[in-house]
Amino acid sequence: MIRQTQRLVLRMPEERDLDFVTALFARPELVAHRPDPTPDSPTESARRLARDRAHWRFHGFGRWAVETGDRLIGFGGVTVSTELDGLNLSYHLHPDYWGSGYATELVREALTFACHDLRAKRVVGLVRPVNAASRRVLEKCGFGFEREIMLHGVPTHLLSYRITAADVGELI
Numbered sequence: 404m405i406r407q408t409q410r411l412v413l414r415m416p417e418e419r420d421l422d423f424v425t426a427l428f429a430r431p432e433l434v435a436h437r438p439d440p441t442p443d444s445p446t447e448s449a450r451r452l453a454r455d456r457a458h459w460r461f462h463g464f465g466r467w468a469v470e471t472g473d474r475l476i477g478f479g480g481v482t483v484s485t486e487l488d489g490l491n492l493s494y495h496l497h498p499d500y501w502g503s504g505y506a507t508e509l510v511r512e513a514l515t516f517a518c519h520d521l522r523a524k525r526v527v528g529l530v531r532p533v534n535a536a537s538r539r540v541l542e543k544c545g546f547g548f549e550r551e552i553m554l555h556g557v558p559t560h561l562l563s564y565r566i567t568a569a570d571v572g573e574l575i
Contacts, residue, residue: 406467408512411505413467415457416478420468423475425446429494432498436531438555458482466493476500479509481526489525489563490517492541501536508552510544518566526564529554538562544559 406413425431428443428451443451455478460466466480471519477495494509517523528541532551538560546562 406512406516408508410471411441411508411512412470413480413509413512414470415459416452416466416468418452418456420475421449424452424478427477427495430498433495436534436537438557447496464516467509469494469496470506471500471505476505477509479506480513481523482523484527486559487527489527490521490523492517492526492528492564506537506540507543510540514544514564514566524566526566528562528564530560530562532558532560 417517425443425445425448428448431440431442434440434442455466460508462479462483464480465482468476469477477494477496479496481490481492484491484512492510492513494506494507494513511545512553513524517526523538526535526546527549528546529552530538530541539563541562544564546564549563552561
C-alpha cells in the first residue's frame with residue numbers, strides 16, 4: 404500500500420529498511436525525549452522494525468516508511484492502541500529533515516487515512532512536555548491538549564483529534 408502527498412511517498416516498511424532504522428534510532432537527538440533516552444541497539448532496532456511489519460500483517464495498516472525524492476527520511480502513521488481510546492499517531496523523522504514541514508505533511512495524511520480509510524473516531528498523539536516542536540506539529544494539524552498522563556513513569560501530554568462528519572470533507 405503506497406500513499407503520496409505533495410512531497411512524500413508513504414509505504415509499508417520493508418526488511419531493507421533495517422540499516423536506516425538502526426542508524427535513525429541510534430541518534431541521541433532522536434531519542435532525547437523518550438523516558439529512557441538511550442539510543443537503540445541494532446537488536447532493538449530490528450525488533451522495532453519487526454513490530455511495525457507485524458502490525459501491518461495483523462491490521463492491514465501501520466506506520467509508513469516515509470520517503471522523499473527516493474530517499475528514506477523516517478517512519479510515521481497511525482497504529483492500533485491497546486492502552487488508549489483511538490488510534491495512536493507517531494512519527495520519527497531523520498533530524499536532517501526537521502523544520503521542513505514534512506512532519507506536518509505526514510500527520511495530515513495520517514489523519515486523512517484514519518478518517519477516510521479506517522473510519523476512525525479519534526486519533527491520539529503522545530508528546531513529552533519538553534518536546535515543544537512535536538506538540539506544535541500536532542496542534543497545527545488540529546490536535547488539542549486533553550490531559551497529562553504517566554507513560555513509562557514519565558509525564559506525557561496526551562493530545563487528541565476527534566474526527567467528525569465535517570472532517571470528511573475538510574481532510575480531502
